[in-house]
Amino acid sequence: MKIEPPYLLFLGNATDDLAAKTASGIAHWTPEKCLGQYRLEGCTVSLGLPDLSLEDAYRQGAKTLIIGVANRGGVISEEWIAHFKKAIVIGFDIANGLHHSLSDHAELVATAKTHGRKLIDVRHPDKDFPIATGKKRSGKRVLTVGTDCSVGKMYTSLTLARAMKDAGMDATFRATGQTGIFIEGNGISVDAVIADFIAGSIEDLTPDNTANHWDVIEGQGSVFHPSFAGVSLGLLHGAQPDAMILCHELGRPHMRGVPGFSPPELNECVELHEKMARLTNPNARCIAVSLNTSRLNDSEKQPALQQITEQTGLLCFDPNVDLTVVLKLLETI
Amino acid sequence: MKIEPPYLLFLGNATDDLAAKTASGIAHWTPEKCLGQYRLEGCTVSLGLPDLSLEDAYRQGAKTLIIGVANRGGVISEEWIAHFKKAIVIGFDIANGLHHSLSDHAELVATAKTHGRKLIDVRHPDKDFPIATGKKRSGKRVLTVGTDCSVGKMYTSLTLARAMKDAGMDATFRATGQTGIFIEGNGISVDAVIADFIAGSIEDLTPDNTANHWDVIEGQGSVFHPSFAGVSLGLLHGAQPDAMILCHELGRPHMRGVPGFSPPELNECVELHEKMARLTNPNARCIAVSLNTSRLNDSEKQPALQQITEQTGLLCFDPNVDLTVVLKLLETI
Numbered sequence: 324m325k326i327e328p329p330y331l332l333f334l335g336n337a338t339d340d341l342a343a344k345t346a347s348g349i350a351h352w353t354p355e356k357c358l359g360q361y362r363l364e365g366c367t368v369s370l371g372l373p374d375l376s377l378e379d380a381y382r383q384g385a386k387t388l389i390i391g392v393a394n395r396g397g398v399i400s401e402e403w404i405a406h407f408k409k410a411i412v413i414g415f416d417i418a419n420g421l422h423h424s425l426s427d428h429a430e431l432v433a434t435a436k437t438h439g440r441k442l443i444d445v446r447h448p449d450k451d452f453p454i455a456t457g458k459k460r461s462g463k464r465v466l467t468v469g470t471d472c473s474v475g476k477m478y479t480s481l482t483l484a485r486a487m488k489d490a491g492m493d494a495t496f497r498a499t500g501q502t503g504i505f506i507e508g509n510g511i512s513v514d515a516v517i518a519d520f521i522a523g524s525i526e527d528l529t530p531d532n533t534a535n536h537w538d539v540i541e542g543q544g545s546v547f548h549p550s551f552a553g554v555s556l557g558l559l560h561g562a563q564p565d566a567m568i569l570c571h572e573l574g575r576p577h578m579r580g581v582p583g584f585s586p587p588e589l590n591e592c593v594e595l596h597e598k599m600a601r602l603t604n605p606n607a608r609c610i611a612v613s614l615n616t617s618r619l620n621d622s623e624k625q626p627a628l629q630q631i632t633e634q635t636g637l638l639c640f641d642p643n644v645d646l647t648v649v650l651k652l653l654e655t656i
Numbered sequence: 657m658k659i660e661p662p663y664l665l666f667l668g669n670a671t672d673d674l675a676a677k678t679a680s681g682i683a684h685w686t687p688e689k690c691l692g693q694y695r696l697e698g699c700t701v702s703l704g705l706p707d708l709s710l711e712d713a714y715r716q717g718a719k720t721l722i723i724g725v726a727n728r729g730g731v732i733s734e735e736w737i738a739h740f741k742k743a744i745v746i747g748f749d750i751a752n753g754l755h756h757s758l759s760d761h762a763e764l765v766a767t768a769k770t771h772g773r774k775l776i777d778v779r780h781p782d783k784d785f786p787i788a789t790g791k792k793r794s795g796k797r798v799l800t801v802g803t804d805c806s807v808g809k810m811y812t813s814l815t816l817a818r819a820m821k822d823a824g825m826d827a828t829f830r831a832t833g834q835t836g837i838f839i840e841g842n843g844i845s846v847d848a849v850i851a852d853f854i855a856g857s858i859e860d861l862t863p864d865n866t867a868n869h870w871d872v873i874e875g876q877g878s879v880f881h882p883s884f885a886g887v888s889l890g891l892l893h894g895a896q897p898d899a900m901i902l903c904h905e906l907g908r909p910h911m912r913g914v915p916g917f918s919p920p921e922l923n924e925c926v927e928l929h930e931k932m933a934r935l936t937n938p939n940a941r942c943i944a945v946s947l948n949t950s951r952l953n954d955s956e957k958q959p960a961l962q963q964i965t966e967q968t969g970l971l972c973f974d975p976n977v978d979l980t981v982v983l984k985l986l987e988t989i
Binding site for chain 1: 787788789790791846847848849850851852854855856879880882883884885886887888889890891893913914916917928931932935936
């Protein structure tokens with residue numbers, strides 16, 4: 324699954340920022356890949372990118388139209404189809420992060436075939452994955468894990484991979500969700516893989532590498548989440564992480580989407596992750612906690628980091644600040 | 657997914673018993689559903705059932721032709737297609753437990769449509785499942801879990817469900833793999849569900865029930881297996897078991913299919929299952945160990961059961977013998 328930049332970001336008729344979360348993630352992390360945005364009538368969201376027509380964007384070099392918008396049910400609106408057909412005829416590939424597939428739309432498939440263009444449904448793997456072997460692979464791996472969903476695993480992985488590269492380390496971000504895939508241009512949407520192949524798909528995503536190379540693997544969900552723990556555990560086993568970074572947000576009344584389920588206690592979370600990870604990598608350990616500070620006042624941040632360090636005995640860091648100390652920990656592995 | 661009995665069991669060109677494992681499981685557990693077997697030239701395996709032509713089987717009342725044979729890659733052989741087409745024309749539904757789908761075969765799909773018959777790919781769910789909610793459901797649930805794959809989880813579940821019914825308890829076997837689905841006539845092949853919906857599919861399979869009703873849920877894989885732990889954990893969370901029965905076989909040099917991975921220590925296995933299961937059912941506990949004694953001499957069985965009871969402090973039983981003592985344990989829940 325390879326998505327060709329530069330991108331034109333399709334926002335459809337989005338009227339709230341959350342609906343455009345994927346597009347705004349792409350624009351934030353890879354502005355250099357984003358030539359502009361393409362909005363339909365009624366769209367009130369903006370990414371701050373130039374509004375371009377399909378023709379203008381293509382003339383400026385755009386290769387892929389990205390459906391960077393979400394809606395209830397993950398449906399491809401009928402109203403959008405004419406725009407997508409036009410884009411294909413002009414010369415765009417189309418990449419889609421919704422649950423529903425472009426490839427289920429016979430007309431689009433036919434148009435893409437006629438014009439030699441690709442329809443990329445990032446939630447629908449385009450290949451068969453092997454059953455995981457559990458065999459240890461060469462190279463090093465760090466995986467972000469979480470106390471819950473949406474606590475900052477992608478964010479931490481991206482900032483860390485960037486900091487590692489800036490420091491001259493050999494590192495690759497490995498995307499496991501649709502936004503990460505658009506940002507990186509490839510990856511595997513692990514939550515869409517057939518259950519038997521979860522761990523195998525991650526072995527495939529992070530193959531053998533040179534001894535000093537780091538894969539920075541984006542985690543998904545949480546082994547403590549009653550809806551998604553199976554995905555998180557298969558990902559953990561396939562990743563065979565040497566190091567894990569536990570991502571956390573303070574003050575959640577319950578696990579995301581499931582009232583009545585309390586977030587896990589941090590030390591219990593570290594302990595369980597290490598126990599489970601050691602099935603496929605006996606040296607796996609949790610090296611730090613990444614705290615999502617986005618809802619804290621400036622004055623609250625430092626005490627919160629300090630408190631978690633005392634509680635867990637681990638470095639607790641804010642992924643928005645200098646990561647030198649995290650890199651130093653990785654260098655000891 | 658509902659498979660209509662009686663069945664005619666298709667054995668294809670199978671030349672070894674292992675290839676016919678699914679068919680022999682069906683014949684063993686539900687002989688009353690199996691009118692006969694249908695074998696092609698070269699087939700050297702027999703289930704001990706009458707060899708029937710398609711016409712004769714249909715005349716005797718058979719409703720579904722079951723592809724109860726496995727082969728390398730789970731492929732539907734081209735040679736079989738003519739037989740399946742003929743079966744459809746005669747009036748059979750066809751049910752398939754292979755990885756490859758009948759529904760990918762345009763000619764069969766067309767024939768089935770013309771004749772108003774069903775093609776049932778039990779490994780390919782015919783519906784969309786919800787995301788698991790984790791909400792506690794009414795009724796009681798017992799789940800078989802395992803130290804490894806293929807240790808006797810289906811076998812134990814089926815014997816237990818049968819013993820419970822014989823004892824007048826209100827119990828339903830819930831199938832989660834293809835052989836179990838053919839035996840029960842319905843169920844969910846959980847290893848084929850999209851990763852995000854593993855736990856949700858099991859919530860769907862074992863819905864709210866009357867207070868004294870027991871679902872006996874067939875486990876899959878093992879949370880200690882590096883290839884399949886994600887499936888096993890999602891199944892565990894979706895099942896919300898009140899009771900778990902740990903299935904085990906002695907003397908495995910390594911976990912199935914993955915040399916280098918030792919089977920887990922029994923007490924560690926009990927402890928981890930209870931810890932994980934309590935996420936969705938705080939009262940979950942492991943009540944017994946079911947020992948697969950099929951490779952033990954008669955004189956070895958009793959000492960082996962005794963040794964495991966001493967080691968774990970749990971009842972250890974042979975699923976081939978009287979299960980009264982297991983039923984008594986369930987009655988305390």
